[in-house]
Amino acid sequence: HHPAPHESASExxxxxxxxxxxxxxxxxxxxPPRFNDDxxxxxxxxxxxxxxxxxxxNCGLGRPLGDEGGVFPGRGWYATDQFMLDVIFRCRMRxxxxxxxxxxxxxxxxxxxxxxxxxxxxxxxxTATRDALALDLVAWLARRPEWRATGGRDHFLVAGRTAWDFxxxxxxxxxxxxxxxxxxxxxxMTALVLEIDPWTRSNNLAVPYxxxxxxxxxxxxxxxxxxxxxxxxxxxxxxxxxxRPGSNKTVRAQxxxxxxxxxxxxxxRCKKGSECEASPGAMMRLFESSTFCLQxxxxxxxxxxxxxxxxxGCIPVFFHPDSAYTQYxxxxxxxxxxxxVLIMHTDVTDRNVSIEEALAKxxxxxxxxxxxxxxxxxxxxxxxxxxxxxxxxxxxxxIALDVVLDRVAKRRRxxxxxx
Numbered sequence: 010h011h012p013a014p015h016e017s018a019s020e021x022x023x024x025x026x027x028x029x030x031x032x033x034x035x036x037x038x039x040x041p042p043r044f045n046d047d048x049x050x051x052x053x054x055x056x057x058x059x060x061x062x063x064x065x066x067n068c069g070l071g072r073p074l075g076d077e078g079g080v081f082p083g084r085g086w087y088a089t090d091q092f093m094l095d096v097i098f099r100c101r102m103r104x105x106x107x108x109x110x111x112x113x114x115x116x117x118x119x120x121x122x123x124x125x126x127x128x129x130x131x132x133x134x135x136t137a138t139r140d141a142l143a144l145d146l147v148a149w150l151a152r153r154p155e156w157r158a159t160g161g162r163d164h165f166l167v168a169g170r171t172a173w174d175f176x177x178x179x180x181x182x183x184x185x186x187x188x189x190x191x192x193x194x195x196x197x198m199t200a201l202v203l204e205i206d207p208w209t210r211s212n213n214l215a216v217p218y219x220x221x222x223x224x225x226x227x228x229x230x231x232x233x234x235x236x237x238x239x240x241x242x243x244x245x246x247x248x249x250x251x252x253r254p255g256s257n258k259t260v261r262a263q264x265x266x267x268x269x270x271x272x273x274x275x276x277x278r279c280k281k282g283s284e285c286e287a288s289p290g291a292m293m294r295l296f297e298s299s300t301f302c303l304q305x306x307x308x309x310x311x312x313x314x315x316x317x318x319x320x321x322g323c324i325p326v327f328f329h330p331d332s333a334y335t336q337y338x339x340x341x342x343x344x345x346x347x348x349x350v351l352i353m354h355t356d357v358t359d360r361n362v363s364i365e366e367a368l369a370k371x372x373x374x375x376x377x378x379x380x381x382x383x384x385x386x387x388x389x390x391x392x393x394x395x396x397x398x399x400x401x402x403x404x405x406x407x408i409a410l411d412v413v414l415d416r417v418a419k420r421r422r423x424x425x426x427x428x
Contacts, residue, residue, distance in 0.1 A: 029106070029107070030106065030107035032116050032414065032418065033107040033116055033414060034107050034108070034109040034114050034115045034116050035102070035105060035107060035108055035109065035115055035116065035117050035118070035119055035410075036108075036109055036110070036111070036112045036114075036115035036117075036118045036119070036155065037102055037108060037118075037119045037121060038118065038119070038120055038121065038153075038155075040120070040121060040122060040146075040149075041149070043142070043145075044121075044122040044123065044127075044142065044145075044146055044149075045095075045099065045121055045122055045123045048123045048126045048127050048130075048142075049065055049096065049123060049126065051130070052064075052065050054130060055126055055129060055130045056129065056130065057133060061090065063088070064088070064089070064090040064093055065096065067087060067394075067396070068096060068097060068100035068101075068394075068395040068396055069089070069093040069094075069095075069096030069097040069100060069395075070087035070089050070093075070097065070223050070394065070395075071087045071088040071089045071090065071093070072087065072088050073086065073087055073088075074086040074087060074088055074221060074289060074290070077290035077294075078290075078294075080290050080293050080294050080297065081221070081289075081290070081293070082233075082236065083229060083232055083233070084224070084225060084229055085222055085223050085224040085225060085229050085230075085233070085394065086221055086222060086223075087221055087223055088221065088289060089219045089220065089221050089223070090219075090286070091203075091218050091219060091286065091313040092125055092126075092129060092169055092170055092203075093169065093219055094125065094167055094169025094201075094203070094216070094218075094219055094392075095122075095123040095124060095125050095126055095167050095168070095169045096123065096126075097169075097219060097392050097395060098167045098169070098201070098392075098406065099121045099123075099167070100395035100396070101392070101393075101395045101406045102119055102121065103395070104395060104397075105410075112154075112155040112158075115163070116163075116414055116417060116418065117163050117164070117165060117413055117414055117417045118155055118163055118164045118165070119164075119165060119166070120146075120150065120164055120165065120166040120198070121166075122146055122166055124143065124146075124166060124167065124168035124169075124175070124189060124200075125167070125168045125169040125170040125174070127142045127143070128143075128168065128170060128174055128175060128186070128187045128189060129170060129174070131187075132174065132185070132186065132187075135182050136177065136180050136181070136182055136184070136187075136188075139177075139186070139187045140187050140188055140189075143187055143188070143189045143192065143195075144192070147192055147194045147195065150164070150194065151194065159421075160194075160197050161194055161195075161197040161198050162197050162198070162417070162420050162421075163417045163420070163421065164197070164198040164199070165198055165199040165200070165201065165413045165417075166195075166198060166199075166200055166201070167200075167201045168189060168190070168200050168201065168202050169201075169202070169203060169219075170202065170203060171202060171203050171204035171309050171311065172190060172200075172202045172204055172205050172206050172213055173185070173186060173204070173206070173309055174186045174187065175187050175188070175189040175190040175191075175200075175202070176188070176190050176191055176206065177191065178191065190202075190211070190213065196211065196212065197212070198212060199212045199213070199214055199413050199416055199417070200212065200213045200214070201213075201214050201216050201409055201413075202214070202215060202216070203215065203216065203217075203218050203311065204309055204310065204311040204336055205336060207331055207335040207336070212416070214339075214409065214412055214413065214416075215311075215336040215337055216337070216340070216405060216409045217316050217337060217340055217390045217391075217392075217405045218311075218312075218313035218315075218316050219313075219316075219392055220313070220316045220317050220320050220390075220391055221289050221293070221317070221320075222320045222387075222391050223391065223392055223393060223394045223395075224391065224393060224394065224402075225393065225394040225396075225397035226397065226401060226402075227401045227402040230387070230388055230391075230402055233387070234322075234384050234385075234387060237297075237320075237321065237322030237384050237387075238322065238380075238381075238384060240297050240298065240321075240322060241298065242297075242298055242299055242300045242323075243275075243298050244273065244274060244275035244295070244298050244299040244300070245271075245273035245274065245299075245300055245301065245365070245368065245369075246268070246271075246273065246274050246275075246299060246300065246301040246302070246303060246326070246364065246365065246368055247268070247274060247275035247276060247277075247295050247296070247298075247299035247301070247302055247303065247323075248264050248265075248268050248274070248275075248276050248277075248302070248303040249276070249277035249278075249279070249285055249292050249295055249296070249302075249314060250277075250278075250279060250285060250305075250307070250312075250314065251278070251279040251280060251284070251285065252265060252278070258358055259354075259358065260305050260306075260328045260354040260357050260358055261305045261306075263357050263358060263364075264303055264305060264357075264364070265278075267363065267364050267365065268303075268364075271365050273365065274365070275295050275298065275299055276295075277291055277292060277295045285314070286313075292314075292317060293317065293320075293321055296317060296318045296320075296321035296323045297321045297322070297323070299318075299321075299323050300323070300324060300376060300380070301323065301324050301325075301326050301350065301368050302314070302318035302321075302323040302324065302325055302326065303326045303328075303364065304318065304325045304326060304327050304328070304332060304333075305328050305329075305332075305354070306328065306329055306331075306332060306354075310329055310331040310332050310336075311331075311332055311333070311336055312332070315327075315332065315333060316390050316391075319383050319386055319387060319390055320387055320390070320391065322380055322383055322384045322387075323383070324348070324349060324350065324376070324379050324380055324383055325348075325349045325350070325383075326349070326350045326351075326352060326364070326368070327349060327350070327351050327352075328351075328352055328353065328354040328357065329353070329354055330345075330351065333345075333349065334351075337390075339408055339409075339411075339412045340389050340390060340405060340408055340409075341386065341389075341390075342382065342386070347378075347379065347382045348379055348382040348383050348386055349379070349383075350367075350368065350371070350379075352364060352367050388402050388403060388404055389403070389404070389405060389408055390405055391404055391405060392404055392405050392406055393406065
């Protein structure tokens with residue numbers, strides 16, 4: 010267990026920390042290593058088609074990215090895999106200022122299992138193999154007095170993939186994913202995922218995808234924001250992504266067609282999605298030089314590319330509200346028009362709406378204000394470097410923790426009130 014950070018402090022420091030941490034103390038389980046460290050040690054086998062070990066260093070941020078011709082200036086840029094949030098979050102929790110070794114004092118309890126790394130490595134195996142570690146974790150938790158105190162309603166974990174990877178309903182091997190989030194005990198907990206099922210009322214919380222930018226200080230963050238404001242944006246709109254096989258009547262097919270026909274559209278076309286992620290310099294170069302970045306649905310409604318675009322100061326253009334607005338409500342402004350554009354996919358595919366013409370109708374002053382809002386959003390959508398003494402700005406991690414603590418407090422109040 011992690012000792013409370015103020016145990017050896019002076020009386021004044023203890024009082025100050027206690028005031029700051031009131032209602033914010035978190036107890037972290039010391040799990041058997043099979044639930045986290047052993048999974049990470051097997052990094053070569055986490056994905057069938059690629060070695061994930063290069064993405065493990067630096068607390069899950071991956072290797073530092075070089076300058077790449079000025080694309081990644083200064084500190085804070087890493088080759089980060091989009092599904093590494095389990096590791097990143099656990100590292101940040103180690104530096105959290107309000108840890109306690111006393112479960113009775115905790116406002117919430119963190120379960121530092123690597124649920125997405127475990128789930129991702131067995132997605133193509135039998136259902137028994139996919140579910141084995143999750144069921145083992147639930148059995149381990151059920152034996153703990155901390156769990157029995159509330160039935161896990163004050164517990165939270167990170168499963169850094171989309172919820173769809175953990176919502177299998179049957180035991181048929183043809184059904185996708187694990188059943189982690191459908192296990193009754195886990196449904197009592199709060200699970201942080203990259204995308205929720207907006208149709209199902211659940212305790213899952215959608216948090217931003219990790220990007221390549223992990224500033225250690227507010228100064229590093231401000232330096233990047235200033236650069237993003239000053240960039241020369243030669244493309245009016247752009248798209249980075251892979252074609253989807255099948256119908257040419259999808260919005261993505263229309264994007265390729267309309268972008269290819271316009272001299273004002275930049276494009277980075279990947280043969281497959283993983284090729285885009287393997288080219289962070291080319292992707293960022295495109296986003297940095299674009300006013301609008303098109304964000305159609307990917308394999309699911311959300312994309313990591315949305316967050317890469319925002320980091321570059323590029324205004325995201327969505328084609329479905331579930332791509333952001335119903336997902337990241339705690340991290341983004343309540344008014345979508347302040348920072349993004351929505352062109353419904355059916356308008357493009359059924360009514361032949363021109364994406365370029367729709368964007369061109371936005372007045373230049375409004376475009377400038379939107380870009381400024383996007384640049385202001387950057388701190389809320391990135392994860393600070395977990396190894397810094399303590400990031401002096403509020404990032405995606407801090408906001409997620411606030412939401413978790415607020416949810417748990419409301420649950421406790423309902424219990425007290427007998428509801």
